[in-house]
Structure formats: C-alpha cells, structure tokens
Amino acid sequence: MITKVLMPKLSEAMETGKVIKWLKKEGDAIKGGDVIAEIETDKANVEIEAFGSGLLRKILIGEGGQVPVGELIGVIADPADDISKMAAPAAAAPAAAPPTAPPAAAPAPPPVPAMESYTSVPETSAVVPMAPTPSAAPAAGGRVKASPLARKVAGQTGVDLRLLQGTGPGGRIVRRDVESAAESPRPAAAAPAASAAPARPVPAPARPQFVIPQRTGAEFEDRPLSSMRAIIAKLMPLSKGPVPHFYVTSEVSMDRAWALRAELNALEGQPKVSVTDMIIKASASALLKNPGVNAQLQGQSIRVFHRAHIGLAIALDEGLITAVLRDCDAKPLGQIAVEARDVAERARGGKLRAQELSGATFSISNLGMYDVEEFSAIINPPEGAILAVGSVLEKPVVEDGQLRVGRRMKMTISCDHRVMDGAMGARFLQDVKRLLEEPLRLLV
C-alpha cells in the first residue's frame, strides 16, 4: 500500500506551505495517525498526520522546502512497493514555489491504492510536447523575472529585486531598472549640487561648526518578508480597501472589574483571569444579545451567527496571528481563561492546530499591555467587526459632581458598514460596557 504525503491545505488563503521539520526519518515505521512532520502555513506552524501505514520510504521535500498545496512531499509505502516513479518529481527542488498552483483536490486524501496514477505522470514534463502545460504561471508568481545582468548589478548595489517593477519585455527587470533604483534613494547626488550653488560670499556663522564624524555601517537594510508578514500585507488591503469601516469608541469604568479580577485571582486552585478574558466573555455575551454585530456579509445575504467564536489577536515577533476560541458565549470565564492562555502559548511556539486558525465570528485585539489609550483595528474578513481595546488607566473621574481617581479603559469597535450601522455598534458597546461595569454578570 502506497500513501502519498501531500502538502495539506490548512486554510482558505493557504497557497504554499513549508516543511519545517520531519519528525520521522526515511525508513521509520509509520502508523496511520502518527504525527510525521511540522508544516509552516501562511500563518502558523501545524503538525501533520500520516493517513496510511508502512515505512516512510521517501522524503521529497526536505526541511525548509516550500511547495504549493497538494504537492507530493513524501511517500509512505510497504518495503516491497515500487515507488521509483515518485522518487524524483520535477517539483522537488524549488524553494520558492509559484503561488498559482493548482488547487489541491482534497487536503486529506485517503491512501491511494494503486500505482496507475503515478505511472501515467511523465517523469519530466519538459519532453512532452503534446499537452501545453501552463508554463506561463510560474513566471507570473513567485519567481522574480530579472535578467542575469540585473541580478548581478542588484547583488553589487544591494537593491532588492522583489521591490522593483521591471520595464523590460514581459515585465522583466533589466539593468536600467536596478540602476535607477540604486540611484534614486541616495540624497548624496543632490547635496554637492546644493553646496555648489551659492556663488555669493556668505558671512560664516560665528558659532563653531558641528561636524558629524564619518558614519559607518549600512544606511538601511532590506529584510525579506516572512511568510506571515507577506500574508498580512496581502490580506489587510483586502479588508481596509473594499470593506467600509466605521468606528465607535466608548470608555468603560473598570474599577469593579479590576477588583473582581483581584478577588478571583486570589482564589486558590482557580485559573488566573486576565482583563482580556473578561472582555472576551463580555463580548461573547453581548454578541448573542446583538446578533447584528455577530454577522458577516455573504454575497447577497448576511450570515448572522448564533455562537460567539472569538478570534484573539496574538502578537508574535514576526507579526500577529488570530487564534479562535470557540463557543465563548457558552463557556464560563474560568474556561475561557484557561483556553486563552493555552492558545497564546502555543501560538508563540508555532503549535496551533489548523482548526484554531479560522472560523471566528468576531475578533478582539487588546494592546492594553503597551500603555495605549485607544486605537482602531482593521476588520479581519469575512468577520463583520473587531474590538480594539486600550489600557486600563488611572484617571481623574467626575461622578455625581465629585472628583476622584478611577480606572478607565477605552475600547473602539470597527464595524463593516455593509452589514451593520452605527447604532448597532453603539448598542453592542453599551452592553459590553455594562457587563464590565457590573462584572458579576460575567459569572452568572
């Protein structure tokens, strides 16, 4: 029995995946369900399981290799099976594979019983002239089209070819593109011209001239986009551009929530609760009461959710990720606290599971730990809204004509105006505010 190990499609946006690590070696015995490798997807690192049993006969994509989803990355087979036809596919090498890959037929194919499907595949597509392969696709995608000379000049001048628009045939980057890019950001050329200009004698200033010593080291560096950064860069304009955002801000008194949290965290044997956990719980409850906010546009209809799956934005060194906590409306605060801590830790370790990466109905982004008064967030499509939470700050507060010191927190909801209107966002915020200001409601 031969089982193909394919690059799985783990999210809608995923086009390529990278093998981070093989947890099994060639020759290792594999049982169906064994975790065999770690894959880096657009947004997270995910473990993949074997769908068949046998020996891990061949690893086709080594650690660090990146291929389109659906690409063969390894072969599990019995010792007697002939896998020679699969051992050296043409696609084994490329590190940066074209993103315009054919969609994988299924992310998790069942074990393939027979060899026929492989043997019919020519070993090198280059020698088969009958069927024109879509060879134009790779050029359009990941590979930068640049002449050899342009590459050489780019190497010498430190210009990043990926940032250039080629003016050669078919958009090829040629030498002049690199040279003009190398010249343009340098102010050096302008400076001597400016200093050469004044012909009239100008009286020298009396004060001593401050001379900057010769500065060494590069003026800037170009860092390659991480796959996470690249996907954020690709997706965010798809939100802020087409989705008409509006924002509603409200300030919440956090005195009682602060006190309740201290009390809860003093209880022995109970999970520690954070302000974020309380906001998650409050938002989940408020979403059920305001289903119009827990909604998203689906072409000609609006899908209104009756569950609150909360996406929690988690900052990472290389970007951020939204981990999904399901059914927060139905879970007690303590359970949310445990799960939120768990996903945050695993997100930082790159160990989120595929199902934790999508399916949120609403998101929360809390920058409170960074001493931020308030901010507004970009909606994470297809969701209809996102809540941006600032720091809990001690402030002068006027209540009943009396000035006192209180704890206040500002939150701003970003809403998709195609789905909801200002009043709906405001009513939702009001409910969240009430739940946080009367926090015992979070516990009952």
Add this chain to the structure above:
Amino acid sequence: MAVMTYREALNLALREEMRRDPRVFVMGEEVGLYEGAYKVTQGMLKEFGEKRIIDTPICESGFTGVGVGSAMLGLRPVIEMMTFNFSILALDQIVNSAAKLCYMSGGQYNIPLVVRGPGGPASQLAAQHSQSMETYFYHVPGLKVVRPSTPADAKGLLKSAIRDDNPVIFIESETLYAIKGEVPEDPDFLVPLGQAAIRREGTDVTVVAYMGMLYRALEVAEELAKEGISMEIVDPRTLRPMDTESILNSVRKTHRCAVIEAGAGFAGMGSEIAAEIQEEAFDDLDAPVCRITGENAPMPYARNLELLKTPSKAKIADAIRKVCA
C-alpha cells in the same frame, strides 16, 4: 592600397601565393579555359599554364579526392567548387579524408588543402543552389571554415588559408564578387584565421553577422542609430575556429546580442554563439540572445518568396529593437 573588387582580390591572392610557392595549384570545373564560372581565375591559365591551372570533369568527389591525395604528397591544392552546393558530392572526401587524415595517420600527413567557391543565397538560384553550406562544415573537427565579407579580407584570408597546413573551407559569395574595397597590395598582407573584426562600434547591442547579412546589418545600424540604438557589429570572418573572445568582449560591453544568419536557424551559427555567450557571459546578459535567421524552408525560386526567406532589413531592425527593449 588599391581599390578593387572582391573577385579581383581573390584573383590577386591566388596569383601571389602561386608566384610565392610552386606547390600551390588550382583545380576545378572551368577554372582554366573559361577562366572560372565567376571569373575568379581570370588570366591565370595564361600566367601559370595547364599544369597549375587544371580543368576537371564534372566530378566533385573525384577532383576533391585528387586534391586530398596531392596534399598528402606535399602539394598545396586550391580546389574550386563552381558553387559550394556541389561540395555535397565531395563531402566524403572533405569530411572523412581531408579533415581526419592528420589525426588518423598520427600526424604523418598534413592536408594543406583549400576548397573554395561561392555559397549562400544569391538571386533566384532556387532551393538547390542557394544554401548556406558553412553549417555542414563547421561542425567537423579538423576543418577550418572561412567566410570573408570584404575584398581585403577575401585577399588576406585566402592567402592565410593557402599557407595553412590544414584543410580550409573557404566560402565566398556570388553577391559580393562585384563589391569594391581597398585592398593592400603588399604580397605579405595576411588576415589571420580565427580573428573577428569589429565592423562598427556601438554600445547597446552586439550584432554578429557576416557576408550579405553583414551589409544588411550595417544599413540597419544607420537606421536604428536615429532611434538611439547603438549597434556594435562583429564580423567573425572565420567561423571555425571562432573568435569567441571578441564576441564575448563585445557582449560584456553591450550586455545584449543578436546573431544574424541567412540560412535556417536550427542548429545554426546563432545557436552556437548564443550557447557560448550564456555559458561564458551569463551574468553580463540583460536580455536573451536573439537569433535572426532565414526561414526554416528550402529557398523558393519565386522572387517575392525568395525575399521572404532571408532576414530582411525590416525583420532585422524589428528583432534588434526587441532585444534592446
């Protein structure tokens, strides 16, 4: 320096070498009494007599074989092909005997043989008489292949070919016989084999061309100069051994290259030059090497179709604009 035709320059080269070296003789169809189908041997029967200017029957394999044999025995024959299309009949003598005897005899025999005559497309000579025959010969180890484009080169290269101790295929052009140019009268003027010439200096693209295509390229260069494209034109002169270094040096300067050839492109000179450039100067290329070649078809007899077969000036200009895009 005298001004003379390409034909006269060849005649002068033959006479000078025959006066210089009594082992040199000319043999071929109609070279004596008729003074050559294209009059290259005009007046030579009178000067050198029947023993050194020898008319042959119409039998290329036979008289080329006699040439190889006499070269083995120490003479320096110049065999004239009435046109190079007929050399196909002598291919076995040239490829299997002349090119290989030095190697197969362990160096006991040199073959100082020149086979010369017109080749390439002319005017309405049709499919069998319009071929760029150099492609058949430059593939063969042991042969040198020369295509001289100017009267001075015709003289200087033919003299070098006659003095060379190896078989040299020397292909002239019917369309160039009447062109005039300055030719040194110095009997020791030689153009060494294996040395290209820069026919026009330029900065934007290296164009390799010889014979008729060279003259077309020079005209195109004038035209494109008005558009701001500066063509550097390299005439390889000798196709084997090829002066690859001169071509590479030019490409390293211009970073772009086009090769023009009159014959069909498949496995042609352009293919070879393109391969050399990408192997040796890949990082200097700012565009793929372009081959501008004749169509992949036998030469038609009809004038309108014949004009479509070889690269026209418009086609050359277009291709070079694309290379420079």
